[in-house]
Amino acid sequence: MSQDEKSFSGRRRRMKTRWTVAVADVLSEFVITVGGIGTIVAVMAVFVVLVARVAPLGLPASISDEVTRETHWGSAKPVHLAVDEYRTIGWVLFDDGRLETFRVDxxxxxxxxxxxxxxxxSAISTSVGRGGVLLGFLDGTIQFASVDFKTSFIDVVDAPEEFQGMKPGERATFKPSDNETGVIELTSQGQYRLQLLTTNAMEPLQVSDKAILLLDHVPEPGGGGNAVSLSKEDRKYVAYSADGKLRYGIVAEEEDFLTGDVTLNNETIELDIADIQGERPNFLLQTARGNDVFLAWKSGQMVRLVRQNAEDGSGFVLSPVEKVDLLPDTDAELTVCDFILGRETVFVGDSDGGASGWFLVRTAETDDPQLQERKTGDGFTLVRVHELESAPGEKIVSMRASERSRMLAVGYESGRFRVYQMTTELLVLDRHLPGDVPVVSAMITPKDDGLLVESENGLSLWNFDPRHPEISIATAILPVWYEGYPQPRQIWQSSSAGVEPEMKLGLYPLISGTLKATFYSMLFGAPIALLAAIYTSEFTTYKVRTFVKPTVEMMASLPSVVLGFLAAIVFAPVVESFLPFFLTTIVAVPLTFITAAMLWQLMPRRIGLILEDWRLWFMVPVLFLGLFVSFQLAPWVDHLAFEGNVKSWLNGDGNGVVGWVMLMIPLGGLGAFFLNGMVINPYLRAHAVKWSRPQFALMSFAKFAALVLMTFLVAWGVSSLLYWAPTWFGALPWDPRGTFVDSYAQRNSFVVGFVMGFAVIPIIYTIADDALATVPKHLRSASLGCGATPWQTTVRVVIPTAMSGLFSALMIGLGRVVGETMIVLMAGGNTPVTDWNIFSGFRTLSATIAIELPEAVENSTHFRMLFAAALVLFVITFLINTAAEIVRLRFRKRAYQL
Known part of the structure; x- marks a missing residue:
């Protein structure tokens, strides 16, 4: 080949290489750009999806498709009206005993x-969500009865021929027998649903010689037909009659063993109302337990009576224990006083449009001094807990509570009707009837999907969508006063055995649990991971490092579910059984390692240089020595510090000085560290110029021993002062138990912190080691050449230079802990508490989502609140990462300045 041909071939190869490099650069830039933009788009898409799921929580309620028609009963006034859950049929009861069934549509x-x-x-008692009623008559008798809706389904092939052509949603009157008439409807699933009404009544019971004026009763569990069937359950009732007597009764069914005949045994006690207040009461209520009875007057005065066992053991008595003014700030009259769902919270409405909710609070458990002063015989007091938005000047005439939630419909004389949510105190809906016709009654249909308002013009029915009144921004974050609690609390309790308990969806316990798990896990894992990375990077040989680093990184291959399983099944029981040993280990093992390091310095220099490459392996026997020392010291620590039983001490036995010592030892250690660096070391450097290496090592060991002893003595002295100082002023000791230490639970933060710290160590270690390895060698060489020791070089040169990488390692480990699910799910106890007790469990945002999302009803309040929890977790992670990036860039800038 000629010279020209070789030159041309070379140019062509160089041109091809340049084109290849140019194409690779373009493709690389394109892939990196698309990847970066795609990552941003994906993150934003996740955020948009979460917001879209959560946003409906803030939407207002709505009503639509109004249907108004005249009632077939005309001007007659029914004493009670109800409709079934499908809004198919309804019934009305009149005072002469007529019960009429009608089609709602x-x-x-x-x-x-x-x-x-x-x-x-003359009186009637009903209960929200139950078909059982109690009737009172002018002749002084009462009668238990049930009026229930019966639902049955008929397959298409079995349906009567005249209904075969029906379309889904279409309804028709159907008479399956001579005694039954109902409504049949073709559902969207292709079945015919038949709605009928069933009634049943027991024999009347004579309780008084005068007319029954007021009546209330506790419905049987489950309601329905079982409320009056032969269930052998006692039925509690309370009746006020025209003779001024209040009668509390318990009706029990007794069956003859031989004949099977059933008789009713009515055990009653009487109380003369004139002994309490001379005038006739206007309202009579009985709580769900049946032990508390409320008498209320139009003036707003309410007397609470409690059923108690008689002192002579002859039975029980009804005693007044408390008198409360339900309308303390107004001259209005009490017009409505009735229970909402659950029969614990009393709705109070007045003639001036005021509305509130009251329930019993245990005075001994509340922090309110005013409530504590209200001493009653049974330890409870009636408290106005919820203040609902008023309608000034508009008289409240009716209230009907929802059968499946804490909503209630309120009717006004002015024609206004409102829907409230009692727990959140939200005004869900506010409307007026056309022409402002006075409302007779307003009710929410059983499925909370409709509003039925009765007025002089007839019945008005709307489709009702309440959205999500059970939650608001305030109730999701701030404390809420739930029924049965002595004061406002932040609680997450999304499920219950029935509809009566309030839904509690406060996010604070989950956020607190997430932060608690993160804090204790990083407290254990981060120092070990960083110190291990510094040691292997700066103080070991290359051969040892190539062995240690892959071994530590292999720890990351352990699945979280395996670690969680081991934590729950193995570690948690072991830690509980040997708790004093593990508490002693936290202090004894580090001190053993430091003591061994001090003794290593006492070794002759020649021998130390020979054993330098084996220094890491000498740590293994030191570790076992530290564990042995902990095991030997544990019984002494248990006896001297915890009076022989750690768990009993945590529950309040003995004094709490040791609790403060647990907190003071780390603080005392920091104080000793600064004292050593700022006072002792400068003094030694000034006076130890002529000391030999053994002398200086011996002085260092003595200094370490003195600082450790000083730390313990100062910690114990300060702790004793903190604990006993309040007693000098006549107060109780300041006991730390109940804060960061408290009662012991087997699955707790101590166990999770250890296991999750173990899981996060490989991530922090690997990134930190890589960051330290990128520090230029000439910086180390320059520092060592100036006479600095390897430790001084590491602390003052290498670590500041690598600080941005070390900080990134911590933030990535933090993100790993915040998002961890399986370990905290299996070993954290899943208790949504808000304390920072290291020996109690917690519940995190991620664990709650994993547990409850598969079971949550789609688009329900619970379902959307789980997405709100995910959104909160997203925001927390985003803020942490953003702050971490800002700090990392600052460290990086300072490193460039070095």
Whole structure:
């Protein structure tokens, strides 16, 4: 080949190489750009999806599709009205015993039955969500009865021929027998749903010679037909009659063993109201337990009576224990006083539009001094907990509570009707009837999907979408006063056995649990990981480092579920059984290592240089020595510090000085560190110029021993002062138990901190080691050449230079801990508490999402609150990462300046 051909071939190869490099550069830039933009878009998409799921929580309620029609009963006034859960049929009861069934969609009268005959109704007691009713009559008798909706389904092939052509959602009147008339509807699933009304009544009971004026009773569990069936359950009732007597009764069914005949045994006690207040009461209520009875007057005065065992053991008595003014700040009259769902919270409405909610609070458990002063015989007091938005000048005439939530519908004389949510105190809906016709009654249909308002013009029915009144921004973050609690609390409790308990969806316990798990895990894992990275990078040989680093990185291959399983099944029981040993280990093992390091310096220099490469392996026997020392000291520590039983001490036995010592030892150690660096070391450097190496090593060991002893003595002295100082002023000792140390639970933060710290060590260690390895060698060489020791070089040159990488390692480890699910799920106890007790459990945001999201009803309040928890976790992680990046860039800038 000629010279020209070789030159041309060379140019072509160089040109091809340049084109290859140019194409690779373009492709690399394109891939990196697309990847970066795609990452940002993906993160933003996650944020948008979470916001879209959470946003409906803030939407207002709405009503639509109003249907108004006249009632078939005309001007007659029913004493009670109810509709079924499908808004198909309803029933009304009149004071003469007539019970009429009608279609809700068109008002057609379906049937009429006589619930009772030859009597005049004078009082009635019903209960939200239950079909059982108690009737009181002018002749002084009462009668338990049930009026229930019966739902049955018919397959398409079995449906009567005249209904075969129905369309989904279409309804028709159907008479399956001579005694039954109902409504049949074709559902969207292709089944015919038949709605009927069933009634049942027990024999009347004579409780008084005068008319029954007020009546209330505790419905049977489950309600329905079982409320009056032969269930052998006691039925509690309370009745006020025209003779001024209040009668509390318990009706029990007794069955004859031989004949099977059932008789009713009515055990009653009487109380003359004139002994309490001369005038006739206007309202009578009985709580769900059946032990508390409320009497209220239009003036707003309420007397609470409690059923108690008689002192002579002859039975029980009804005693007044408390008198409360329900309308303390107004001259209005009490117009409505009734229970909402659960029969614990009393709704109070007045003639001036005021509305509030009251329930019993245990005075011994509240922090409110005013409530503590209200001493009662049973330790409870009635408190106005919820203040609902008022309608000044508009008289409240009715209230009907929802059968499945804490909502209630309130009707006004002015034609206004409102829907409130009692727990959150939200005004869910506020509307007026056309023409401002006075409201007779307003009710929420059983599924909370409709509003039925009765007025002089007839019945008005709307489709109702309340959205999510159970939650608001305030109730999700701030304390809420839930029914049965002595004061406002922050609680997450999304499930219960029935609909009566309030839904508690406060996010603070989950946020607190997430931060608690993060703090204790990083407290254990971060120092070990960083110190291990510094040691292997700066103080070991290359051969040892190539062995240690892959070994530590292999720890990251352990699945979280395995670590969580081991923590829950193995570690937690072991830690509980040997708790004094593990508490002693936290202090004894580090001190053993430092003591061994001090003794190493006492070794002759020649021998030390020979053993230098094996120094790491000498740590293994030191570790076992530290564990042995801890094991030997544990019984002494348990006896001297915890009076022989750590768990009993945590529960309050003995004094709490040791609790403060746990906190003071780390603080005392920091104080000793600064004292050593700022006072002792400068003095020794000034006076130890002529000391030999053994002399200086011996002085260092003596200094270390003295600082350790001083730390313990100062910690114990300060702790004793903190504990006993309040007693000098006549107060109780300042006991730390109940704060960062308290009662012991097997699955707790101590166990999780150890296991999750173990899981996060490989991540922090690897990134930190890589960051230290990138520090230029000439910086180390320059420092060592100036006479600095390897430790001084590491602390003052290497670590500041690598600080941005070390900080990134910590932040990545922090993100790993914040998002951890399986370990905290299996070993954290899943108790949504808000304390920082290291020996108690917690519940994190991620664990809650993992547990509850698969079971949550789609688009329910619970479902959306779980997405709100995910959004909070997203925001926390985003803020942490943003702050970490800002700090990392600052460290990086300072490193360049070095």
């Amino acid at each position: 068109n008002g057609e009268k379906l049937a009429e039955t006589q619930l009772f005959a030859d009597k005049q109704l």
